Amino acid sequence: MASKRQLQVAETIKRHFSVVLQREGYLIYGSEPLVTVTGVSITPDLSQASIYLSIYNVAKKENVIEAVSHHGTKLRQSLASRVRKHMRRVPFLEFHLDELLDEMEKVDNLFERLYAEDQMGEEE
Numbered sequence: 193m194a195s196k197r198q199l200q201v202a203e204t205i206k207r208h209f210s211v212v213l214q215r216e217g218y219l220i221y222g223s224e225p226l227v228t229v230t231g232v233s234i235t236p237d238l239s240q241a242s243i244y245l246s247i248y249n250v251a252k253k254e255n256v257i258e259a260v261s262h263h264g265t266k267l268r269q270s271l272a273s274r275v276r277k278h279m280r281r282v283p284f285l286e287f288h289l290d291e292l293l294d295e296m297e298k299v300d301n302l303f304e305r306l307y308a309e310d311q312m313g314e315e316e
């Protein structure tokens with residue numbers, strides 16, 4: 193279980209990194225993909241942060257993650273300039289694709305299809 197400090201740092205990173213992506217993201221991955229920060233987890237020593245990104249409007253989501261990872265140092269510097277009053281050290285950033293919303297959409301579509309099949313079965 194995460195400590196209170198880990199949760200505070202994770203929330204601070206999530207809030208400020210979202211703004212960094214809004215301002216600088218189009219320079220990295222273009223204007224077409226919609227990228228949102230869905231979660232941040234941080235190690236107990238506060239040295240590494242895993243940032244989970246949800247990506248829409250693009251077929252190859254892995255390419256966006258690679259582009260963001262490639263520019264990780266620049267993004268970390270931008271984050272550091274925003275959080276310098278809140279944190280002494282900015283952790284190293286790792287980026288991961290959050291597929292939870294995609295999976296939820298697939299399950300929702302399955303339920304809708306089952307419901308439609310059930311309705312057709314009752315009509316007969």
